[in-house]
Amino acid sequence: MLIKVKHNVAPTLFEITRGDSRWPIYDSLLPIERKPPPQLLKWIGNKQRFAVIIGQTLPKDYKRYFEPFVGSGAVLGAMSPAVGIAGDVIKPLIELWHFLQEDPDKLYLHYEKNWKRYIKKPREIYSRILDSYNESPNALDFLFISRTCYGGVIRFTKAGMMSTPIGPHQPIAPESLRERMILWRNRVKNTTFTYGSFEETMSKAKSGDIVYCDPPYIDSQAILYGAQTFKISNLWQAISECKERGAKVALSIDGKKKSGSRVIDLNMPPTLFERQLYINNGSSMLKRFQKKDETMIGENVHDRLLLTW
Numbered sequence: 611m612l613i614k615v616k617h618n619v620a621p622t623l624f625e626i627t628r629g630d631s632r633w634p635i636y637d638s639l640l641p642i643e644r645k646p647p648p649q650l651l652k653w654i655g656n657k658q659r660f661a662v663i664i665g666q667t668l669p670k671d672y673k674r675y676f677e678p679f680v681g682s683g684a685v686l687g688a689m690s691p692a693v694g695i696a697g698d699v700i701k702p703l704i705e706l707w708h709f710l711q712e713d714p715d716k717l718y719l720h721y722e723k724n725w726k727r728y729i730k731k732p733r734e735i736y737s738r739i740l741d742s743y744n745e746s747p748n749a750l751d752f753l754f755i756s757r758t759c760y761g762g763v764i765r766f767t768k769a770g771m772m773s774t775p776i777g778p779h780q781p782i783a784p785e786s787l788r789e790r791m792i793l794w795r796n797r798v799k800n801t802t803f804t805y806g807s808f809e810e811t812m813s814k815a816k817s818g819d820i821v822y823c824d825p826p827y828i829d830s831q832a833i834l835y836g837a838q839t840f841k842i843s844n845l846w847q848a849i850s851e852c853k854e855r856g857a858k859v860a861l862s863i864d865g866k867k868k869s870g871s872r873v874i875d876l877n878m879p880p881t882l883f884e885r886q887l888y889i890n891n892g893s894s895m896l897k898r899f900q901k902k903d904e905t906m907i908g909e910n911v912h913d914r915l916l917l918t919w
């Protein structure tokens with residue numbers, strides 16, 4: 611059966627080889643431009659805008675793709691790996707990815723039911739769902755909160771409660787969400803999602819694998835996601851161990867930093883990375899890795915990618 615799917619740019623024809631017409635699984639999926647599908651989750655700090663160029667920077671011939679800080683998975687969506695392993699410390703987020711793969715109807719119907727209520731009484735429904743989530747953190751409420759909260763700010767108190775206020779925007783209609791879910795289901799159909807720290811996820815990477823890391827920005831995201839426990843020194847160690855086992859590691863870091871602004875002391879081991887890329891709205895500038903080059907980062911630089919190869 612052939613099906614027409616709306617993608618970011620133009621409708622594309624795909625062949626359904628498994629699944630039903632409601633939740634089809636395609637076999638020939640990857641659009642040539644390798645854009646991630648439109649966001650499934652609203653997620654502050656996502657790599658949606660940079661995912662194509664990051665994906666193009668990673669080696670083409672790899673065995674397995676690892677993403678230990680997956681969040682909303684923009685780069686994962688662009689890569690659509692043949693074998694993927696993705697992890698995060700937010701349990702309901704990992705459960706959400708599992709629902710998408712195994713029981714998309716449940717996820718969708720919860721969103722649809724609450725969206726219909728929400729458009730009549732946004733504040734009341736938002737606070738009801740936030741309470742329901744905080745009483746018992748779960749993937750279904752998590753998706754709804756991510757789509758309706760202020761700016762996709764996924765923020766937790768120290769006690770693990772979500773505290774983001776309602777956003778001013780109109781959340782996407784259920785049918786649009788379903789279209790996105792279909793696209794994402796296909797992009798992550800070969801990825802295993804695991805709940806756990808980056809150390810656990812990265813410890814499985816071996817020779818021939820690639821690992822893309824997008825950790826929380828240590829200066830500005832300490833109250834976001836599950837970042838309270840994140841320690842950059844442990845990341846340096848995990849990257850070094852991946853290198854020793856023969857895996858290649860790419861790291862996005864401190865993307866918002868501009869020249870002249872406060873320099874954050876990352877204590878980065880000087881020989882850990884070989885190269886760094888400065889990415890500006892889809893274009894990039896490659897430099898040899900030199901610490902003193904930091905003064906050359908221009909005002910327009912929006913993201914920085916370090917490579918171990």
Ligand SMILES: C[S@@+](CC[C@H](N)C(=O)[O-])C[C@H]1O[C@@H](n2cnc3c(N)ncnc32)[C@H](O)[C@@H]1O
Pocket residue numbers: 653655656657658678679680681682683684685697698699700806807808809824825826827835836837838839840841
């Ligand atoms: C900057 S976000 C990743 C955004 C992602 N690239 C995207 O496009 O949505 C960082 C992620 O790291 C996760 N995280 C924080 N501390 C972690 C840890 N110790 N181990 C694994 N994941 C962690 C957060 O929950 C969050 O989802």
